[in-house]
Amino acid sequence: MKKCSSFNDAKIQCNIPIHFILRVFLFCLISFVILSIVLSMDQTYQGSILLSYQKSPRDNNREITDQSTVKGLNQSFIIIPKEVTTKQLILTSTKGIDLGNKVRHVAFLKVHKAASSTAQNIFLRFGWARNLTFVLSSTKIKFGYSNVISSTESLTKSNILPKPNGKHFDILCNHVIYNKSAFEYFLPNDTIYIGIVREPYEQYKSTLNYFHLGYIFKNITADFPASVYIRDPLKYEPLSIFTSWTNNRQALEFGFPLHLFSKFNTSEVKLILEKLASEFKLVIISEQMEESVILMRRYLHWNMKDVVFLDQNVALKRKKNRFVQPHDRHFYRKWAKLDYELYEFFLRRLRAQIRDQGPDFDDELILFKEVRKNTSIFCLNDPKEGEFISINESRWSESFNITWELCQLLMMEELKFLQKIRERQYGPMDICRFSNHC
Numbered sequence: 001m002k003k004c005s006s007f008n009d010a011k012i013q014c015n016i017p018i019h020f021i022l023r024v025f026l027f028c029l030i031s032f033v034i035l036s037i038v039l040s041m042d043q044t045y046q047g048s049i050l051l052s053y054q055k056s057p058r059d060n061n062r063e064i065t066d067q068s069t070v071k072g073l074n075q076s077f078i079i080i081p082k083e084v085t086t087k088q089l090i091l092t093s094t095k096g097i098d099l100g101n102k103v104r105h106v107a108f109l110k111v112h113k114a115a116s117s118t119a120q121n122i123f124l125r126f127g128w129a130r131n132l133t134f135v136l137s138s139t140k141i142k143f144g145y146s147n148v149i150s151s152t153e154s155l156t157k158s159n160i161l162p163k164p165n166g167k168h169f170d171i172l173c174n175h176v177i178y179n180k181s182a183f184e185y186f187l188p189n190d191t192i193y194i195g196i197v198r199e200p201y202e203q204y205k206s207t208l209n210y211f212h213l214g215y216i217f218k219n220i221t222a223d224f225p226a227s228v229y230i231r232d233p234l235k236y237e238p239l240s241i242f243t244s245w246t247n248n249r250q251a252l253e254f255g256f257p258l259h260l261f262s263k264f265n266t267s268e269v270k271l272i273l274e275k276l277a278s279e280f281k282l283v284i285i286s287e288q289m290e291e292s293v294i295l296m297r298r299y300l301h302w303n304m305k306d307v308v309f310l311d312q313n314v315a316l317k318r319k320k321n322r323f324v325q326p327h328d329r330h331f332y333r334k335w336a337k338l339d340y341e342l343y344e345f346f347l348r349r350l351r352a353q354i355r356d357q358g359p360d361f362d363d364e365l366i367l368f369k370e371v372r373k374n375t376s377i378f379c380l381n382d383p384k385e386g387e388f389i390s391i392n393e394s395r396w397s398e399s400f401n402i403t404w405e406l407c408q409l410l411m412m413e414e415l416k417f418l419q420k421i422r423e424r425q426y427g428p429m430d431i432c433r434f435s436n437h438c
Ligand SMILES: *[C@@H]1O[C@H](CO)[C@@H](O)[C@H](O)[C@H]1NC(C)=O
Pocket: 047, 074, 075, 076
């Protein structure tokens, strides 16, 4: 008997019977069919997870989209765990618009001088358009900043206004120190947490420009007091860390434990960052606002119209560097170690989150930039009441109009917007009810 070294050998020259070869072929065929069935069962399985998730009665953090407005889309895919987003959209929808039930419970940690007013406007508008209930500062508008709940502590019964009768809080987007259990006490248990951070040195310069910090500008006499300060900050820092605006302020507002500010500990910082990452679905990076906002739109199942923004509260470029000198950045980096860890950690995470979104993320980004550009051209050119521009529908959005009214909200100063909301939530007499100023 010859040795068979190839298929040809077998067929022509050796004694292996043909029916053996046929059997091998048949075996392969059957395996293939079985494999296909198993794979398709896997998809059915995914579908049923989605269906049962959608039906969950406990899910009160969702806006039920009116079926009739969702032309031709099968609702069953609509609440989409992040992992299957794009795949499911392609499988089940020709248009790929995620008109899913919008998340309505959001806590936004509004970090000082981190371009957070720009992001805050999105939350204010979203809640305003739907009559949602906001957590508001008990600060009397005529005396303080009603956008600050507290700069020294987390939410307490006394620093916020009580929730209106029969309502629960939906949205928090004012300045306050983060503390998970305090936030959880006041907000629904399905609240999605969103944070924001800014490149620390930029945030520092913005702070110098914005606040007139006595411990720097009054107490140091020099041409560039901040340059003197940053070379030996401990010499000038206020006694309480909460009254400092330049001692790792972003980490402070994210609720880092105080002992880390005097003694840095790499492994503990790492643990805290991982904990924060598990609590915050997204931390917006100010320098990548558009990317961050698109991710947020996807995570919250909001429309493009919901997340359009104009740049708010942005300082003029020429003012930016007026208090700093060369080399200050180097000293700041040594001083603001916690802020740099925080920023770099969430910058890395944002990049990974964007990578997870797949290639259509960039397409949406390009469209979003164009929509923003058209919106700001329209809104900043003094439109008349009744005028509007239309944005066509796309893979990521229904068609919508940018109206004069929307421009007013997009450009509204935050204190004015908060006052509007306050009056709607508590009635026009609120200012009298909660202050001594009538
Ligand atoms: C929507 O999906 C469900 C579940 O997969 C299916 O039973 C139903 O027939 C679909 N409806 C349409 C209009 O395609």
